[in-house]
Amino acid sequence: MGKGCLSLRLFALFVIVSVLTAIDVITTNQIIFIGVGDEGNGIISLLMETFGGWWWVPKALASVVFVIVVDRMWERRAAKIAFGTVVAYYVIICSRHLLILSVAEELKRLCG
Numbered sequence: 001m002g003k004g005c006l007s008l009r010l011f012a013l014f015v016i017v018s019v020l021t022a023i024d025v026i027t028t029n030q031i032i033f034i035g036v037g038d039e040g041n042g043i044i045s046l047l048m049e050t051f052g053g054w055w056w057v058p059k060a061l062a063s064v065v066f067v068i069v070v071d072r073m074w075e076r077r078a079a080k081i082a083f084g085t086v087v088a089y090y091v092i093i094c095s096r097h098l099l100i101l102s103v104a105e106e107l108k109r110l111c112g
Helices: 008-034 042-054 056-072 077-102 104-111
Strands: none
Touching: 008 056, 008 077, 008 104, 042 056, 056 077, 077 104
């Protein structure tokens, strides 16, 4: 492909990170909204305080920058390790959020 074309790898990296970011943002907002948790990441908490309901925009932009950097450095082993680590972390966080949401009513009953 020419330099101006979007590579399949870049597209795949973008889709994977975008889906996980969307799940994280949606589930985080839902957990906070229903009152069964709050944001544990200090940086994200600061974004929430600063940008309100738009806190996810800088997070999404950082995700895009991460994908571009990883794609540009893909031939280096460190890029693959970084991408795998971020994806694994996101999967753990999203799974935790989905678990919390699946038992949210019971948590509210027990804690509230």
